[in-house]
Amino acid sequence: xxxxxxxxxxxxxxxxxxxxxxxxxxxxxxxxxxxxxxxxxxxxxxxxxxxxxxxxxxxxxxxxxxxxxxxxxxxxxxxxxxxxxxxxxxxxxxxxxxxxxxxxxxxxxxxxxxxxxxxxxxxxxxxxxxxxxxxxxxxxxxxxxxxxxxxxxxxxxxxxxxxxxxxxxxxxxxxxxxxxxxxxxxxxxxxxxxxxxxxxxxx
Numbered sequence: 001x002x003x004x005x006x007x008x009x010x011x012x013x014x015x016x017x018x019x020x021x022x023x024x025x026x027x028x029x030x031x032x033x034x035x036x037x038x039x040x041x042x043x044x045x046x047x048x049x050x051x052x053x054x055x056x057x058x059x060x061x062x063x064x065x066x067x068x069x070x071x072x073x074x075x076x077x078x079x080x081x082x083x084x085x086x087x088x089x090x091x092x093x094x095x096x097x098x099x100x101x102x103x104x105x106x107x108x109x110x111x112x113x114x115x116x117x118x119x120x121x122x123x124x125x126x127x128x129x130x131x132x133x134x135x136x137x138x139x140x141x142x143x144x145x146x147x148x149x150x151x152x153x154x155x156x157x158x159x160x161x162x163x164x165x166x167x168x169x170x171x172x173x174x175x176x177x178x179x180x181x182x183x184x185x186x187x188x189x190x191x192x193x194x195x196x197x198x199x200x201x202x203x
Contacts, residue, residue, distance in 0.1 A: 003096070003097030003098070003122075004046065004094055004095065004096045004097055004098075005043075005045045005046075005096055005097065005098045005099070005100055005118055005142070006045060006046070006047055006048075006049065006091035006094055006096035006098075006099050006100070007040050007043060007045035007047070007048045007049065007099075007100045007101075007102065007114075008049050008051060008084065008087035008088070008091065008099060008100070008101045008102070009036055009037060009040050009048065009049065009050045009051065009068070009087075009102055009103075009104060010051050010080065010083045010084070010087065010101065010102070010103050010104065011023045011033055011036070011050060011051060011052055011053075011055075011059060011103075011104035012051050012052055012053025012054060012073045012076040012080075012082075012083040012086075013053065013054060013076070013080075014053075014054035014055075014076075014077075015054075015184075017184045017185050018183075018184065018185060018186060018189065021054075021055045021058070022104075022105055022183055022184075022189070023055060023059055023062075023104050023105070024055070024058060024059075024062070025183075025189060026193075027107055027192070027193070027196065028107075028196055031062055032104055032105060032107055032183065033059055033062050033063070033104050034062050034063065035107055036102065036103075036104045036105075036106070036107070036109070037050060037062070037063045037066050037068055038066065039102075039109055039110065039111055039114070040068070040102060040114075041066050041067050041068065042111035043100070043111050043114045043115055043118070044115075045100055045114075045118075046067075046094065047069045047090070047091055047094055048066075048067060048068045048069065049068075049069050049070075049071055049087045049090045049091050050063060050068050050069070050070045050071070051071055051072075051073050051083045051084075051086050051087045051090075052070060052071070052072050052073065052076075053072065053073040053074075053076025053077075053083060054076055054077075056072050069090060071086050071087065071089075071090040072086075073086040078156060079155075079156040079157035079158065080154075080157060080158065080159040080160075081154035081155050081156055081157070081158045081159070084101065084151055084154060084159070084160065085151075085152055085154075087101075088148065088151060088152060096145060097144070097145050098118070098121055098122070098142050098143060098144050098145060099142070099143045099145070099147075099148070099151070100114060100117065100118060100140065100141070100142045100143075101139050101140065101141055101142075101143065101160050102114070102139060102140040103139055103140075105182070105183040105184070106139075106140070106178075106179065106181075106183075107181070107183065107192065108176075108178030108179070108181055109140055109176075109178070113131070113140065113174065113176055114140055116174050117129050117130075117131065117140055117141065117142045117174050118142055120142075120172050120174060121142040121144065121172065124172055125144070126144070126170060126171065126172040127143070127144050127146060127147050127167055127170055127171070128141055128142065128143050128144070128147060128163075128164055128167055128170070128171045128172070129141065129142045129171070129172035129173070129174060130142075130164050130171055130172070130173060130174070131173075131174055131175075131176035131179050132173040132174065132175050132176060132179075133175075133176050133177055133178070133179030133180050134179070134180050136161070136179065137161075137164050137165070137171055137173055138159075138160070138161045138164060138179065139159070139160055139161070140176070141160055141164060143160070147163070150163055151163065181195075
């Protein structure tokens with residue numbers, strides 16, 4: 001069985017291209033953030049750390065009844081690297097053997113996908129196992145604890161993607177076609193909602 005896996009749910013951005021806080025946009029009867037937090041909690045990871053930033057109080061209220069630890073990244077304007085460091089620091093007391101990093105704006109992520117990433121990293125002991133979509137290897141991704149120093153050294157707007165790319169063939173991969181669905185603009189959000197409605201209508 002895998003050891004302790006900490007999950008970092010990154011939701012610190014200001015959603016400038018969306019024009020409003022995308023974390024709080026409605027999705028499948030709740031919000032994008034609530035959906036992501038419920039998905040995270042369903043993995044059994046501990047701790048689950050939600051990293052907020054530009055928006056804080058409203059996000060805390062969204063997850064108040066979930067087993068989620070919230071940490072506010074006051075340096076969120078410096079980029080995603082600062083949010084990763086804030087999440088790592090909050091998870092450190094649990095001494096995790098691995099860290100699972102996910103974003104609040106990937107609504108097609110499922111608990112099954114996250115468990116598959118965790119299981120593959122545990123069985124292969126790869127430094128990283130990442131989701132594969134299009135030509136990208138990226139988050140959600142599981143990082144072995146040996147990658148902690150490298151994660152802590154990320155700078156500015158650098159997310160985990162740059163680190164994943166630098167490791168080349170050492171990175172394990174799990175197919176995730178849904179990773180191609182971005183939610184950065186009103187048009188992309190409208191497409192997401194339309195797809196969700198179509199799925200509901202066909203089920």
